[in-house]
Structure formats: structure tokens, C-alpha cells
Amino acid sequence: METKKIAIVGAGISGLLACKYTLTKGHQPIVFESQTGIGGVWTKTLETTRLQTPKPAYQFSDFPISPDAHQVLEYVKLYARHFDLLKHIKFSTKVLSIGYDGPPAEAMPSWSMWGGDGGPFCSGGKWKIRVQDCLSLQTEIYEVDFVILCVGRFSDIPNAPEFPPNRGPEVFHGKVIHSMDYAAMDYQAAKEFVRGKRVVVVGLQKSALDIAMECSTVNGVERPCTVLYKTEHWNLPDYQPWGVPLALLYLTRFSELLVHKPGEGLLLSLLATVLSPLRWAVSKFVESDIKRKLPLKKFGMVPKHSFLQAISSCLISTVPKNFYDRVEEGSIILKKAPGFEFCKNGISIDGEVELLDSDLVILATGYRGEKKFIEVFESQLFRDSLSGPPNSIVPLYRECIQPWIPQLAVIGFSESIANLYTSEIRCRWLAELLAGTFKLPSIKKMEEDIEEWHKYIKRSSGQYCRRSCIAALHIWYNDQLCKDMGWNPKRKKGFFAELFEPYGPTDYVSP
Numbered sequence: 094m095e096t097k098k099i100a101i102v103g104a105g106i107s108g109l110l111a112c113k114y115t116l117t118k119g120h121q122p123i124v125f126e127s128q129t130g131i132g133g134v135w136t137k138t139l140e141t142t143r144l145q146t147p148k149p150a151y152q153f154s155d156f157p158i159s160p161d162a163h164q165v166l167e168y169v170k171l172y173a174r175h176f177d178l179l180k181h182i183k184f185s186t187k188v189l190s191i192g193y194d195g196p197p198a199e200a201m202p203s204w205s206m207w208g209g210d211g212g213p214f215c216s217g218g219k220w221k222i223r224v225q226d227c228l229s230l231q232t233e234i235y236e237v238d239f240v241i242l243c244v245g246r247f248s249d250i251p252n253a254p255e256f257p258p259n260r261g262p263e264v265f266h267g268k269v270i271h272s273m274d275y276a277a278m279d280y281q282a283a284k285e286f287v288r289g290k291r292v293v294v295v296g297l298q299k300s301a302l303d304i305a306m307e308c309s310t311v312n313g314v315e316r317p318c319t320v321l322y323k324t325e326h327w328n329l330p331d332y333q334p335w336g337v338p339l340a341l342l343y344l345t346r347f348s349e350l351l352v353h354k355p356g357e358g359l360l361l362s363l364l365a366t367v368l369s370p371l372r373w374a375v376s377k378f379v380e381s382d383i384k385r386k387l388p389l390k391k392f393g394m395v396p397k398h399s400f401l402q403a404i405s406s407c408l409i410s411t412v413p414k415n416f417y418d419r420v421e422e423g424s425i426i427l428k429k430a431p432g433f434e435f436c437k438n439g440i441s442i443d444g445e446v447e448l449l450d451s452d453l454v455i456l457a458t459g460y461r462g463e464k465k466f467i468e469v470f471e472s473q474l475f476r477d478s479l480s481g482p483p484n485s486i487v488p489l490y491r492e493c494i495q496p497w498i499p500q501l502a503v504i505g506f507s508e509s510i511a512n513l514y515t516s517e518i519r520c521r522w523l524a525e526l527l528a529g530t531f532k533l534p535s536i537k538k539m540e541e542d543i544e545e546w547h548k549y550i551k552r553s554s555g556q557y558c559r560r561s562c563i564a565a566l567h568i569w570y571n572d573q574l575c576k577d578m579g580w581n582p583k584r585k586k587g588f589f590a591e592l593f594e595p596y597g598p599t600d601y602v603s604p
Contacts, residue, residue, distance in 0.1 A: 096121050097214060097238040097527070100222050102188050102469070105133020106169060107505035107516040108243035110153075113176050114524035115241075123235065124178075125224055127187040131173055134247050135166040137273070140280045141303040145410050147332050147340055150511035154598040185227040191240060192221045192471040193499070201474075201497060204536060208499035211532040214238055216499045239527065240501045242469070243516075246462020246508075248273065253456055254295075260434040265454070267439070272300040272457040284311050291450055293440060295433075296457035297322035299410035304455055306413040309424035319426045319449060321433060321440070325396040327383060327403040328412045334382035340595035342375050343404060344510070346568055347592045351375070353552075354569050355545035376401040388417050392427055398555075405553035407508040407562035463487055463559075466503060479503075486547050486561045490539040491574060493519055497536070507561035514598045515567070521601075522574040531577050568596050580604045 097120050101111045104126035112122045130136060144151060144165065151165075152158060156172050173179055195218020196209070208216040222235040251271040256262075262269040275283060284307070292308045294301050301320060308318035332339040342348060351372035353365045365372075379400045389395045396403070403409050419425040432443040439451035463480070470476045478497045481488045489495055492507035502523050509515040525531065533539060551558045553565060563570045572582035584600040585591040 098123065098236070099239045099241060099527070100125065100191075100220060100235060100237040101241045101243055102191075102222075102466075103133065103243035103245060103505075104128075104131045104182050104184075105135075105243060105245050105505070106513050107245065107520070108133070108241075109169065109173055109178055110517050110520040111241045111243055111504055111523070112178050112181050114520045115527065116176075116178075116181075118524050118528040120527065122181050123237070124182040125186045125188050125222070126182055126184050127227060129184050131179070131182065132166045132169050133245055135169060137276045138166075139276055139300070139303045139307065140283070141306050141413050143411055143413070145299060146511045146513075147338070149595075149597050150340070150344070151513050152598055153513070154517055154600075154602040157599060183224075187225050187227055188469060189223045189225050189232065190471050191223070191469055193475070194219045194221055194236075195499065198472065198474050204497075206535055207494065207496055207533045207539070211534070212529070213500060213527050218500055220500060238500065241523070242466045242501070242503045243505050244465045244469075245505050246465075247460050250461045250464050251456065252459040252461045254458060256434055262435055262454075264437060265435040265439070265451075266437050267452045267454065269435075269454045269456065272296070272304060272455055273460075275304060275455055276300070283307065287311055287453065289316060290452040291316055291439075292318045293321055293449060293451045293454045294318060294457055295321045295454065296459070297324070297326055297328075298408075298457065298459065301457035302328065302410070302413050302416060304457060305425050306416060306419065309419045312424070314423045317424050317426050319428055319451075321428055321430045321442075321449075323429070323431060325389075325394050325429075326408055326410075327380070327396050327398075327400050328387075328410055329383065330386040330412055332411075334379045338595070339379070340597075341593070342379065343565065344567065344595040344597075345593050346596075348375070349566055349569050352565055353549070354566055355549040356542070356573075372401065373399075387412065388421075392417070392420060393429070394427065401565070402553065402555065404510065405562060405565040406555070406557040407510070407560050407564050408557060462506065466506070484558070486543075486550050486558055488540075488543050488547075489561075490533065490543055491519070491522065491577070492546075492561060492563065492570075493523060494533065494539070496539040496543075507563060509562065509567055509570075510564040511567075511598075515563070515570075517598060518571055518574055518601055522578055525578045530579065571596070571601070575601075578604070 099115045099120050099122045101108050101122050101124040104124050108124055112124050115122045153172055158168055195216050219236050220240045223232060225232045251273060287308045288311050294305045305318045305320050350364055351368045376399045420427060430442045434441045436448060440449040467476050467479050475498050478495050487506060489503055493502045504519050505516050554562055575582040583591055585594055
């Protein structure tokens with residue numbers, strides 16, 4: 094097979110996996126990384142960061158070590174060195190734009206197959222990657238046969254709230270930063286930055302909770318940290334509800350029989366309907382354990398949605414140890430706010446007369462992940478193809494391929510309960526596609542499949558469908574990839590093991 098040049102954008106976990114598996118098929122990858130090192134989001138973590146995935150699920154299939162949170166970056170570096178990946182990476186090199194040089198845009202609507210005939214290189218086109226050296230600021234253009242975007246969704250472009258004129262940060266006499274700016278500080282600098290300040294943290298996901306803990310450690314009850322949130326979430330104290338591993342409840346084939354799936358047949362549909370009371374009971378079982386261990390009711394923190402919806406939306410995280418002890422003592426204040434605006438001395442909360450005085454506001458409001466990989470395209474047609482409607486999933490077949498964009502894949506945008514695990518099998522699937530092991534179906538078939546997954550994700554995730562979360566159907570999703578590659582999707586030994594044992598990365602170590 095002819096060696097092809099593959100451009101990989103990003104040297105986080107997905108980028109390293111894409112590099113490794115394209116190498117196994119004899120291709121020539123070149124990885125562009127704007128930072129000075131590998132690791133993606135793991136290069137900048139908070140001191141209180143904990144791994145948000147059960148350890149057995151957060152490891153490479155062929156390099157099995159289960160790291161703690163502060164060991165992850167070292168684990169990733171060991172992986173890159175073990176498979177000799179570093180020599181393929183251009184550090185401090187930012188991708189400015191990518192342009193497609195191939196069949197004219199007006200010819201593409203006539204295609205019935207991806208790229209013309211369903212193959213990864215068959216349209217005869219090339220991608221031109223315009224990059225900039227972050228040190229010298231010189232630009233250069235690379236021509237490649239295929240592009241893999243591994244830019245992730247939890248970095249670079251903050252999702253900052255929008256405010257009316259004269260109601261935003263510009264009128265505030267204190268300081269406003271995003272959580273990514275806080276995470277970029279070293280641990281001691283972060284402590285000194287918040288010391289003695291009245292801090293408001295906006296958000297209730299993992300970064301918000303971690304930052305609030307760090308602020309309360311530094312300032313105590315004298316300068317309590319206020320956590321401003323809009324919606325309560327199911328945050329886990331641990332992964333052992335009532336002593337039962339969470340993986341047994343949500344990472345087995347049996348657990349997925351309780352869920353209606355995209356592309357399911359009549360039998361599986363009937364089974365999911367019949368077992369729906371059990372699906373409800375499992376969710377309530379987990380919720381009752383969380384409420385038993387954490388004083389959610391006391392502080393008005395019981396979510397209105399189910400735990401099943403939370404895990405189906407990839408919106409679960411672990412609560413920092415002793416978080417609610419800090420709430421009890423008063424060094425952390427939880428305050429619900431349907432909306433807010435800035436004023437000279439702090440924050441004005443919708444519906445409240447009293448102002449919330451503050452010296453520092455930290456926006457732990459997430460990121461605009463899709464903006465990064467959509468705006469890198471020179472072609473507006475390709476930008477529109479990837480964007481899709483704002484209230485839908487990003488339209489990717491197998492969460493990797495946009496049917497109307499040839500010779501390109503996206504890895505690491507769609508979420509799961511263990512993103513490393515998911516990215517690895519996607520990269521293996523993509524490597525087999527590049528090797529010609531299989532071809533994609535028609536564009537029509539791919540769009541129908543995307544719509545099936547959109548219906549499922551919309552139903553299970555509601556307003557959070559843009560996250561394209563597959564956590565509650567992780568095995569079902571992997572089965573589709575396995576079938577495409579010609580692998581047996583059933584990876585366990587024995588009927589009961591196949592049905593009731595949790596699936597993890599090591600189950601896919603070999604075809």
C-alpha cells in the first residue's frame with residue numbers, strides 16, 4: 094500500500110493515538126501541536142483535580158497502567174516514548190487554516206459516496222495546512238493526503254456568558270477570568286492570586302467545584318467563596334453506589350439492554366420497553382446513594398433530572414473530598430441564580446435586590462469546543478457541513494466522519510464515560526479505513542445513521558445533545574466499529590461474562 098501523508102492537528106491523547114495507529118498501517122503522520130509538549134488538557138490541571146473516570150477505564154489497551162489524576166500526564170508521556178511518537182510531532186506549531194485542493198465544491202453535491210467512491214483517498218484531492226511557528230511567527234504550508242482533527246473540546250476557546258451593554262465585566266472594578274486562566278497558573282501562584290479576595294465562581298461542573306475548594310482552603314470562612322449556579326447536577330461522591338461498582342450498572346451489555354438504541358431491531362426495542370422499570374430503578378438506586386452520602390436536600394442541591402439523563406449527557410463528575418464540609422462551615426456558599434449581570438462592586442443576580450460583592454469572578458462555564466475545529470476550515474461549505482443546526486449533534490458518521498468533507502476525520506469531539514478508551518477504538522477504526530479494510534456506506538446511508546443517533550441523543554440528553562454523548566451506549570457504539578473492521582464485537586468469554594461483566598479498554602487489545 095502506498096504511504097500517505099497524514100496531518101494530525103493536536104498532540105493530546107487523541108492525537109497521539111491517531112499518530113500511533115496510522116503508523117501501524119505504514120502511513121507518514123505529522124502532528125501539529127501549538128504547545129511545547131504533549132498531553133492536551135492534562136498539561137494544565139488544578140491542584141485538586143481527580144480522575145473523572147473509573148481507573149480501569151482510563152488506560153491504553155496495550156499499555157495498561159491505571160494512573161491517578163496527577164500521574165496522567167506522565168503516563169501519556171511514557172506511552173508516547175514507548176511507541177516512539179515524539180519524532181513525528183512539530184511542537185510550538187499552530188494550525189492557522191486548512192484548505193482543500195480537489196474537486197470543485199459545485200461537483201460535490203452530485204456525489205453518492207464519501208469522496209466520490211467511499212474511499213479515504215479516492216477523490217484525488219489534497220489538503221493544504223497553513224501553520225505558524227509560535228516562536229518565530231513564520232508561516233509554512235504543508236500538503237497532505239488526509240487530515241485528522243484532534244483538537245478536543247475542553248480547551249482554548251472559553252464559553253463566556255454574554256451580557257447587555259454596560260452589564261458585563263467592563264463595568265466591574267474587580268477582575269474576571271475564565272477557569273482556563275486559573276488552571277494555567279502554577280499551584281502556588283493560584284493560591285496567592287485568590288488570597289484575601291471575595292471570590293465568586295460561576296458554574297457547578299468539576300472545574301467550578303475544584304476551584305471553590307482551593308479558594309476555601311486559602312481564605313476560609315473569613316472570605317467565603319460563592320459558587321453561582323443555574324442548574325443542580327448529579328455529582329458523585331465515589332464510584333461505588335451502595336457498594337456496587339458503577340461500571341456494573343452502566344458499562345455492561347445487560348445495562349444497555351435497558352436503553353432504546355439507534356438502529357435497534359424489533360426484539361431489542363421490545364426488550365428495552367419491557368425493562369424500562371428496571372432502568373428507572375437503577376437510576377433511583379444511584380440517586381439514593383448520592384443523597385445518602387451528600388447533604389443535597391439540606392442545601393437545595395437535588396437535581397430535577399434523573400441520574401440516567403446525567404450519565405447519558407456526560408454530565409457526571411466526582412465531588413471533591415470534604416466539599417460539603419466546607420459548605421457546612423461556611424467557607425463555600427452555594428447560590429442558585431437564573432441569571433446575573435455585573436455591576437461596579439460585584440454581581441447583580443436576577444430577581445434579587447441585594448448585590449453580591451466580589452473582588453474576583455472566575456467563569457467555570459466550559460468551552461466552545463466545536464468553534465475550534467469549525468473555524469479552521471477555509472471553505473464556508475465545510476464549516477456549514479460540520480456545524481449543523483445549533484440544537485443538534487455535530488453531524489459525524491461514527492462520530493468521526495462528515496459525509497460531505499472528503500479525506501478528513503474528527504477524533505475526540507463526541508464524549509463518553511471514558512474519553513481515552515473511546516478515542517483509541519475510533520483511531521483503530523480510522524486506521525483500518527485508511528488501510529482499505531472497509532469502505533464507508535453511501536452518503537445517504539451515513540446521513541440516515543447520523544439522524545438515528547441524533548434522535549437517540551436528543552431523547553436521552555435533551556438540551557445537552559450538542560455534547561454528542563454516547564456514555565450510556567458505549568458497547569453498542571463499539572459494536573458498530575468492530576463490525577465495520579471485521580472484528581467479533583463480543584469480546585468476553587462465556588455468556589454470563591458477555592452479559593454482565595463491564596467492558597473496558599483491555600477487551601479491545603486485539604482484533
